[in-house]
Amino acid sequence: MSKEEIKYEISKVLDHFSAKALAELLAFLKELDSKHQSGPSTDSLLSRILTEDKELLAKLAQ
Numbered sequence: 001m002s003k004e005e006i007k008y009e010i011s012k013v014l015d016h017f018s019a020k021a022l023a024e025l026l027a028f029l030k031e032l033d034s035k036h037q038s039g040p041s042t043d044s045l046l047s048r049i050l051t052e053d054k055e056l057l058a059k060l061a062q
Helices: 003-014 019-036 042-052 053-059
Strands: none
Touching: 019 042, 042 053
């Protein structure tokens, strides 16, 4: 899947989120991106978060 296709699919999922949830997600992603400047890559940080906290994130989503 291309980067553009992935962005499109993410956008479709995000359409179901509230404005508040989207604002929190944006703040989180911006913070993660700012840490990229001084530490591990954003890709590795996000991958680690999603891997280690997948079960917790699923519970929070319910």
